[in-house]
Amino acid sequence: MLRWLLRRLGSAALALLGITFVTFCALDLAPVDRAALELARRTEEPGAPELSTVSRDVALAKLRLRYGLVDEKTLQPAPVSQRYLRWLQNAATLRFVGPGEDPVEFRSRIGRALPVTLLLGSLSLLVALLLGVPLGAWLGMRAGSASDRAVGGALLVLAGLPDALVATIGLVLFAGPVFDWLPAGGFGASDDAASRGALAAWIDASLRLVLPIGAMAIGPLVLIARFLRESVARTAASPFADNLVAWGFPEPQRARRILRVALSPLATLVGSLLPMFVAGSIVVETVFAIDGMGRLAFEAVRANDHAMTMAVTLIGAVATLVGFVLSDLLHRALDPRVRLDA
């Protein structure tokens, strides 16, 4: 068990290294001169002094030095390997920014966004599991029946809906045009609700979460339900299920035993859902104006914020890798057959 875990963690670490390299390449090879961009941003600020050609060149060189684009000694463009190693060194010590910027402020931006997204993600996963598992089991027990086909068809349509469309439909149905029941966005209680006491603030804050969680949960929910339906139907048609009948187990007990066997492969699926939540959080947080990691990532990419993009990508990738390892662990714990292979 320990050896398996060590090997698994080793390969995860290798994958992580690969991810950092791919991210770095994607950003570094981009035909964008970050120093020139930053300088242009500064000179466009109101009240910024007009720069002469010489001071402009000096400022550019300083910025390039700070971003690690040039070598400190020779002032020639630094080779890719050197820039990558330097970035990796900074990332390992959680210093994602260049020497001149404030790492504390940078970390606090992530520190504010991360809990919001974790809350959204974990609640959505919970909703997806609480609704998807019973639905999948119910369909699997009736595989091939008219109700299975009708609900299965509906699930197929739902599986094709992009997050953006789900969020829009949610807004249409519940936040205005049809039923004006829920607030259209934001995170946490409004000042108005907060002034009316703790309970009102709590209710307002939770109402604001309903639509984002619904929009984020629907994709994983459909996947879970369809996956479990297949798994239950397969188990119910296996010799194992015939055996239960032969032993004379009554129907409810049979269903429970079949479900217990059919549930264990779900552990691997839940791990692979994590990238979906990362993607979902980008769309959902942007649509509902929630300041979480997804929005942070979106804004960073748009604003060419090199350091923040790297940091957010790295955090997303680490979360995904941890999810994969955890789901493998869970699968081994639930299903003794997996342990026999190793």
Next chain:
Amino acid sequence: MNAHRGDAVLVGTWAVWHAVGMLAVVVFGSWLALDADTTDLARVYASPSWAHPFGCDDTGRDVLARAVRGARTTIGASLVGVALAACIGTALGALAGSRRGMVDAIVMRLIEVFVCFPTLLMLLLVGACFGSSPLAVSASFAVVMWPSFARVVRGELLSLREREYVQTARELGVRGMRLFTGHVLPQLRGQVAVVAAFCMASAIVAESTLSFLGIGPGPQSGSWGAILAQGKANLHVGVWHLWMIPGALIVSCVLCCHALAERMRPRS
């Protein structure tokens, strides 16, 4: 059981016609000479009518003309991206499956890296760095989707190489490239086509999402995601067609891809 089969055939037929229709729009859309750019304040938010079957948007542009142009960007970019991904993925998967050893290990690690990567984040990254022309979007789809092809091709190769007919061919002296292209590749066609159909569905969704967020091939291209974003922005005015029409187009294309995948799945 019979009714069940009938349903599947009906859905398959619909999917084929849908795909043919969409491709026709992509290829011949510009011949229709629809005017997608003229703004007219008199018809802002106009509902669907005979003159404008899909209605008009918030600046009075004809939504049908914009949707036709959007089909070119959305489906065109997705098709090119999936085709690129299929070529890269099949080549790498074949390399891994036939060479084994070191090459196999490297390709498998690469696949692992790309699978762990949150797809949309990757697309955002590539999109932001390499501009948002349809070609850049296609290239980013190729980067994100090749592992699906590589995995399937590698797995199939590993089982095919043990098959008798491949061993017979090898003993008869067919080797290397010839063995792969002449005897193995034809067997992989079905599997690759199924993966391609699923990738096409997710590419259409991804392209729409990118344009919805305002990072895709730009609002000028009239991509479906961009029209959806307009619809979302104008919800408070009570216009329905602006989000329903692009939404229905996206969903029907995605369903069409799923149905095609189902139809092409090799029966064993």
